Structures are given as C-alpha cells and as structure tokens.
Amino acid sequence: MTTTLGPGSVVVLDTAAELHRIAGLRPESAIHVSLPANRPRPQRLTDPDVVVHQLAVDPDAVSEVAGLPVTTPLRTVADVILRADRYSAVCVLDSALNRQVVTESDLVRIPALLVGRRGAVAARRHLAETDGRAQSPLETRTRLRCVDGGVPPDVLQLEVRDRDGYLLGIGDLGWRAARLIAEADGQAPHRTPTAVFEDRTRQNRLVNAGWRILRFTWADTLRPDYIPHTIKAALHPYPR
Structure with a gap:
C-alpha cells in the first residue's frame, strides 16, 4: 500500500497503532499514511480509504511491521495523543505500556516530541494520567x-x-x-x-x-x- 505512494511514505497515527497492537482507539477503515513534506500530495488515490498526511518523521522514528514502514511505537503514541480525546489518549498510553511496546523511561521522551505541536498542552496532561497496570x-x-x-x-x-x-x-x-x-x-x-x-x-x-x-x-x-x-x-x- 505505501509502495504505491512512493518512497518515503510511512504508515502513521491510528493505523500505526493498530499494527503495533496498541489498543484504545475507535475502529476505523481509514489507512493513515504520511508523505515527505517536500513531495506534493497525490491528486487522486486508487484506495478511497487512504488518508494522506505530511508529518515530519525522522528516519530514526521509523520501524518496520509486516514489511511496511511504520512510525515507531513511541512516535506513534506521541502523534496519536495529540489528536485523541482524553479517554482514548490515556487508553493508548496505558495499552502501550502494558503491552511493553514502550517503557516508563520512553514516556519521559514524549514531551520533547510534542513541543510546538497543536494539542501539546492536553497531551502532556494525558501523560500524567498514564498507568500501565491497566490491562485493557x-x-x-x-x-x-x-x-x-x-x-x-x-x-x-x-x-x-x-x-x-x-x-x-x-x-x-x-x-x-x-x-x-x-x-x-x-x-x-x-x-x-x-x-x-x-x-x-x-x-x-x-x-x-x-x-x-x-x-x-x-x-x-x-x-x-x-x-x-x-x-x-x-x-x-x-x-x-
């Protein structure tokens, strides 16, 4: 799927969370993909469920799942909690911790990933409510x-x-x-x-x-x- 969007495309947001088996978001059919900022968005997509973003994603924030380039669990969580409502955001954080795809020490790195981004103030509050003991x-x-x-x-x-x-x-x-x-x-x-x-x-x-x-x-x-x-x-x- 990402290969059809060309080199540099990365699976992001809710779709990345699903690939990392991070729970807490409402199911949706949309497939979220990011393109490099220096590439124009495609005018037409063959798959209407693909949602194209242009996030600044450093190479060290990209991993691979099932052969697809995907934002790392830490970057995925940071991106998601900027956009999600409080309950969904805390669910995502708890799930990522409980499933050990991120660690407590990883969480202290998230504020740096939020700086200057819309939703950062609320996202930092969500971080303070995280508890990885929650099993669902x-x-x-x-x-x-x-x-x-x-x-x-x-x-x-x-x-x-x-x-x-x-x-x-x-x-x-x-x-x-x-x-x-x-x-x-x-x-x-x-x-x-x-x-x-x-x-x-x-x-x-x-x-x-x-x-x-x-x-x-x-x-x-x-x-x-x-x-x-x-x-x-x-x-x-x-x-x-």
Whole structure:
C-alpha cells in the first residue's frame, strides 16, 4: 500500500497503532499514511480509504511491521495523543505500556516530541494520567470515570491472598480500606463458558474472604455518573 505512494511514505497515527497492537482507539477503515513534506500530495488515490498526511518523521522514528514502514511505537503514541480525546489518549498510553511496546523511561521522551505541536498542552496532561497496570481500555476508562467522580482506586491489579499466602484472586481496581473491588468486564475475555466458570469461582473466593465485588461494562463507562455513583454507594452504604 505505501509502495504505491512512493518512497518515503510511512504508515502513521491510528493505523500505526493498530499494527503495533496498541489498543484504545475507535475502529476505523481509514489507512493513515504520511508523505515527505517536500513531495506534493497525490491528486487522486486508487484506495478511497487512504488518508494522506505530511508529518515530519525522522528516519530514526521509523520501524518496520509486516514489511511496511511504520512510525515507531513511541512516535506513534506521541502523534496519536495529540489528536485523541482524553479517554482514548490515556487508553493508548496505558495499552502501550502494558503491552511493553514502550517503557516508563520512553514516556519521559514524549514531551520533547510534542513541543510546538497543536494539542501539546492536553497531551502532556494525558501523560500524567498514564498507568500501565491497566490491562485493557475498559479498565482505563473505568479508572478515569472513578477519578473524575472523586473516587479514585488506591490500587490496580489488587492481589488478594488468604492467611497462608494463597492467591484468591486479582481485582482490576481496589479500595483496600473498604475491602471493595471493581471489575471491568470486557466481552471477549469473559464470554466463554470456561471464563464464566473461573470468574464465578474467583468471585466466590473473594466474597468469602470479606471483599465486595462490583462489575462494570463498556456501556457503563459511557454514563459519566454511573460508575462513581455506584462506587460511592459501596464506600458509604446507607445505615441499616
């Protein structure tokens, strides 16, 4: 595909993120490609889904995936968070960290890649909210709803063990003082019969150990007040 656009073309933005298996962006059919700034944009493209950009991409910011020239994971993340909304941007950052395509030390290099670019102020704020312990965009979105609602979890990937040290389960988000866990239930990891059985067994162990479990879905994250309201009700239950 990039060969049809000539030498120097590079896969960028959302398409590069997909090739690097970085999650968190809305699926789209567009294929994002950048051409060198000194080359005119093609007047007509044979593929209507190709979106042509002219980003300044240094050679050391280009890698190869499946035989295609692609911006490196670090450069891809920097480009994406300049354009994405807050929730999507933090999801991308969390995913890149969790999947280890970028490291914590890499993140400190991102501000330099943002200097002088539109969206840099917001992108730097997104960086400050990154947490690579989130194992899915749904976990990230659930955490952000809690933060926005004034009930941030005090731990992610909370390990609950019995007195002998046996691991009873791991909670996605936890409030230790209240012995409360919130689970972000994505459709794919939880839809098989085996997964359903394992989820129920794990939840029973946690409940028997004195923990309360709340469960949230992607649809719940689309309702700004629902998750924090539910968490607050669990943290401060009405007296009986």
